[in-house]
Amino acid sequence: MQNPNSNETSPVLVEIKDLRKVYPNGYEALSNISFTLKSGEFVCIIGRSGAGKSTLLRCINGLIPLSGGSLRVNGTEFTTLSDQEKLLLRRRIGFIFQEFNLVDRLTVLRNVLIGRIGYKNDLSAMLGYFSQEDREKALWSLKRVNMLHRAKSRADRLSGGEKQRVAIARALAQEPFLILADEPVASLDPELTWEVMNDLQTIAREENVPTLVNIHDLETARHFADRIIGIAKGRILFDGPVRDLTSDHLREIYRSNDLQKKSRYEI
Amino acid sequence: MISLNSLRRRTERLALGQNIRFARKGSIVSIEEKDPLQLIAGKRTEQEATFISTVHQGPERELARPFGIPDWKKLGILLLSSITPILFFTHNINLDKLILNWKISFDVNLVTSLIIIVLGVVAIVPKALKNPMLWLSQKTITSLVVLLLLAAFFLFKVLNLGTFSYSLDKLDLSSGIGLLCLGPVVFLAFRKSVAAVAVLVAFFLWWGFSIRGFGTETVVDLFTSENGARLLRNLTPPRWEYFTRVIDPMLLTVQTAITSTVIGVIIALPLSILAARNTTPHPVIYNVVRFLINTIRAVPALIWALLLIPFVGLGPGAGILGLGLHSVSVLTKLFAESFESVKPQPLEALNAVGANGLKTFRWGVFPQAFPLVASYSIFNWESNGRDSTVVAFVGGGGVGFLLQQNLSVLDYTNVAVLLIVLIITVAIMDRFSDFIRSRII
Ligand SMILES: Nc1ncnc2c1ncn2[C@@H]1O[C@H](COP(=O)(O)OP(=O)(O)OP(=O)(O)O)[C@@H](O)[C@H]1O
Numbered sequence A: 001m002q003n004p005n006s007n008e009t010s011p012v013l014v015e016i017k018d019l020r021k022v023y024p025n026g027y028e029a030l031s032n033i034s035f036t037l038k039s040g041e042f043v044c045i046i047g048r049s050g051a052g053k054s055t056l057l058r059c060i061n062g063l064i065p066l067s068g069g070s071l072r073v074n075g076t077e078f079t080t081l082s083d084q085e086k087l088l089l090r091r092r093i094g095f096i097f098q099e100f101n102l103v104d105r106l107t108v109l110r111n112v113l114i115g116r117i118g119y120k121n122d123l124s125a126m127l128g129y130f131s132q133e134d135r136e137k138a139l140w141s142l143k144r145v146n147m148l149h150r151a152k153s154r155a156d157r158l159s160g161g162e163k164q165r166v167a168i169a170r171a172l173a174q175e176p177f178l179i180l181a182d183e184p185v186a187s188l189d190p191e192l193t194w195e196v197m198n199d200l201q202t203i204a205r206e207e208n209v210p211t212l213v214n215i216h217d218l219e220t221a222r223h224f225a226d227r228i229i230g231i232a233k234g235r236i237l238f239d240g241p242v243r244d245l246t247s248d249h250l251r252e253i254y255r256s257n258d259l260q261k262k263s264r265y266e267i
Numbered sequence B: 001m002i003s004l005n006s007l008r009r010r011t012e013r014l015a016l017g018q019n020i021r022f023a024r025k026g027s028i029v030s031i032e033e034k035d036p037l038q039l040i041a042g043k044r045t046e047q048e049a050t051f052i053s054t055v056h057q058g059p060e061r062e063l064a065r066p067f068g069i070p071d072w073k074k075l076g077i078l079l080l081s082s083i084t085p086i087l088f089f090t091h092n093i094n095l096d097k098l099i100l101n102w103k104i105s106f107d108v109n110l111v112t113s114l115i116i117i118v119l120g121v122v123a124i125v126p127k128a129l130k131n132p133m134l135w136l137s138q139k140t141i142t143s144l145v146v147l148l149l150l151a152a153f154f155l156f157k158v159l160n161l162g163t164f165s166y167s168l169d170k171l172d173l174s175s176g177i178g179l180l181c182l183g184p185v186v187f188l189a190f191r192k193s194v195a196a197v198a199v200l201v202a203f204f205l206w207w208g209f210s211i212r213g214f215g216t217e218t219v220v221d222l223f224t225s226e227n228g229a230r231l232l233r234n235l236t237p238p239r240w241e242y243f244t245r246v247i248d249p250m251l252l253t254v255q256t257a258i259t260s261t262v263i264g265v266i267i268a269l270p271l272s273i274l275a276a277r278n279t280t281p282h283p284v285i286y287n288v289v290r291f292l293i294n295t296i297r298a299v300p301a302l303i304w305a306l307l308l309i310p311f312v313g314l315g316p317g318a319g320i321l322g323l324g325l326h327s328v329s330v331l332t333k334l335f336a337e338s339f340e341s342v343k344p345q346p347l348e349a350l351n352a353v354g355a356n357g358l359k360t361f362r363w364g365v366f367p368q369a370f371p372l373v374a375s376y377s378i379f380n381w382e383s384n385g386r387d388s389t390v391v392a393f394v395g396g397g398g399v400g401f402l403l404q405q406n407l408s409v410l411d412y413t414n415v416a417v418l419l420i421v422l423i424i425t426v427a428i429m430d431r432f433s434d435f436i437r438s439r440i441i
């Protein structure tokens, strides 16, 4: 399942070089991370719990500051931006969370409109005024994930899968040039996992948006990804197309810290 | 320690299906044969039995006992150090009064600015010494500037706070020494001893009830004395002709509640954004607003109304402003707390779509906190309705003013009408606010 859009000539959208992240408590969560993303690429990041997958995504959209290295998004060096400019860039990066992170008491439509909030001035945001254009964009995003019929219901009335689809719509409403998803299917059943991953992949293809997905389930990753990045202990151990991923790589990526214990990939 | 032999014996018995009870020390006390069903219920596996016998030696042995392991030494100290204060406080051990003639006085402006500077240094310097980058951060600089300005405000007597003075002539030695004897109890209480806390609470309550002029006889008097019965007789029958004159003041009371609550909510909303830890733009602002609010709240609404009379004149105005001020302080605290209690995940999502602080508040914090904010506001309206009676004692207007008038001329049949109207009004407001609340949430 190679992406027809992404080939050698596609423009590079995200370029990460020697990224390093040290948490304030001195723990080095990421080191020597370098890779690039081209438009329309659908990339899955795999790795054990605590490998640093979430940390990497949070660094990329600037939710947490880097400790070193460079991060160019759409040709702009992220690390040198002011806080104000970071907000402007971040409004074009969709982020999808494992726990959906919707505002429970607002309607589905309002939740999707929140994706437009980076484009609004303070006053209209305060008053809750969203123009017709904003609303059309939000409705279209909902249509894309087949949630238009629930636009009026409150977000806390939805099932898990529906919530995640709304969260995807919120990301779409941002008109993103990059989508980051941190374990988007970890709280969904296998059937919904399939649907949500399908949505994400379709969007990546049709809108030409590179998408970076953290995922624990290897089978799903293999099925959907154009490319897989394997991380262990804050370093990239594998970066390449799915077919190149061998069981040797997997053993390396999923190797337990406890040398006595055998990984399930070591049989 | 149990010998290996006894352990083996025990497991053998278990294998026989006999019910075994363990004594506290972990050795076998009795082997009882019971009816077959019980035997199965009480049966322990070999592993479980070994575990239980070791648990009584291990560090968890305390947890296996119903009352833990009492610390006799601590209890002894506790008992001793709570009996001595009793002897002193009841003057069973009587000591003289100590003549002291101490006089303490200082310039309040100077001391306040010193305290501000010391607190600021304590809050900022140790952190900044660890991480020198902090010296240059905007946060530290703003904090320093605000602190220095505050200190200068007091130091240069923009507001003259005068000279504080306090003179201590005599010291009641019995009470003083009694208090000192409580020291160990306080120490134990800080070490998380529940018994010590209970002792302290008991002393506190005892002190509370030792007011002169209040005792069981006060309560008994109320029901037995001539005066109590006469009060009841005087209140009945209510003079219902008075009712026509009560309606307007009653409506005024409700209006007062509405106005003061609206003032409170409008001012409290922006203040509470500054006073909530997760929405405040800066920790120094947070602390300043909290301090301001606590100061206002320490003064009751009635006193505020009295203080405001010279500025706004006698009438409902003073009462409304007094109640409003009090509402501001109460609501700011409650609103801020409801902002602090919202779920953080949606805020993270707002952060991720590029919303700034203001937008995050409007679309992340506020929608989540709204039910609480609304019900606190309605509750405040209700309580303002009740308090406006008291405030109207001084402000004029409202049921409270009439109450005060009639009470001062001992016209109890009118008072009865007023009380009935008051009770009904409050009950209606209560129902009404319940209704609105059920609609909102
Ligand atoms: N705020 C923090 N301060 C210190 N250490 C942190 C912080 N956040 C995460 N870490 C540590 O960084 C490491 C990587 O965490 P991260 O959340 O990125 O892992 P992950 O790969 O996403 O794991 P999972 O698959 O369980 O989500 C972990 O060891 C974690 O303990």
Ligand SMILES: [Mg+2]
Pocket (backbone or CB within 6 Å): A053, A054, A055, A182, A183
């Ligand atoms: Mg994670």
